[in-house]
Amino acid sequence: xxxxxESGGGLVQPxxxxxxxxxxxxxTFRYYAMxxxxxxxxxxxxxxxxxxxxxxxTYYVDSVKGRFTISRDNSKNTLYLQMNSLRAEDTAVYYCxxxxxxxxxxxxxxxxxxxxxxx
Amino acid sequence: DIQMTQSPxxxxxxxxxxxxxxCRASQGIRNDLGWYQQxxxxxxxxxxxxxxxxxxxxxxxxxxxxxxxxxxxxxxSLQPEDFATYYCLQHNSYPRxxxxxxxxEIK
Numbered sequence: 001x002x003x004x005x006e007s008g009g010g011l012v013q014p015x016x017x018x019x020x021x022x023x024x025x026x027x028t029f030r031y032y033a034m035x036x037x038x039x040x041x042x043x044x045x046x047x048x049x050x051x052x053x054x055x056x057x058t059y060y061v062d063s064v065k066g067r068f069t070i071s072r073d074n075s076k077n078t079l080y081l082q083m084n085s086l087r088a089e090d091t092a093v094y095y096c097x098x099x100x101x102x103x104x105x106x107x108x109x110x111x112x113x114x115x116x117x118x119x
Numbered sequence: 120d121i122q123m124t125q126s127p128x129x130x131x132x133x134x135x136x137x138x139x140x141x142c143r144a145s146q147g148i149r150n151d152l153g154w155y156q157q158x159x160x161x162x163x164x165x166x167x168x169x170x171x172x173x174x175x176x177x178x179x180x181x182x183x184x185x186x187x188x189x190x191x192x193x194x195x196s197l198q199p200e201d202f203a204t205y206y207c208l209q210h211n212s213y214p215r216x217x218x219x220x221x222x223x224e225i226k
Contacts, residue, residue, distance in 0.1 A: 044217060044219050045157075045208075047208070050215070100168070103151075103212075104168075104210055105153035105168050106163075109163055
């Protein structure tokens with residue numbers, strides 16, 4: 001059974017940093033691209049970033065480019081999202097997600113972790 | 120970037136009704152589209168992939184159709200557990216983009 005468990009969310013001041021983690025199990029982690037998707041309170045889903053299984057390819061939505069960095073440790077079956085220069089508009093539940101394959105749809109989701117950016 | 124326009128943004132329906140939700144892409148995306156269901160406080164769940172393939176375990180009252188720029192999710196005979204918000208997601212190119220969502224409410 002595929003399981004994705006996010007951690008690292010919390011309250012941070014504007015301009016601050018936070019690192020999210022996603023522990024994966026139930027599949028061969030290194031074979032699959034992994035994504036982050038976020039959802040601001042009461043709003044729709046927004047795709048944030050993706051990293052290929054090898055870690056060699058990454059993409060970001062424009063609004064986080066230069067501030068967020070996706071990474072992974074295949075030896076630990078863990079995905080990360082380093083978030084710097086946080087803004088109020090980054091407040092959201094952040095979901096870790098497994099892609100069916102590179103440039104394919106998301107097939108599994110974690111339960112999410114809440115990031116609140118506020119002074 | 121590819122824009123996904125989803126309609127309607129909300130609808131009210133009764134148990135047993137047939138419901139149709141549409142997503143239009145700003146450019147052709149072949150059949151690179153999925154549909155997801157989200158209930159309050161929960162993670163999304165995949166219903167349909169490749170525009171029309173039903174995810175294993177999803178009831179057959181859900182169906183998807185379309186290719187290119189216009190796609191449809193249909194729910195036949197709406198059940199109480201189907202009241203939720205539905206999203207389309209294009210994965211033809213990065214950045215991926217979601218539709219704005221359709222909230223299906225009880226009439």
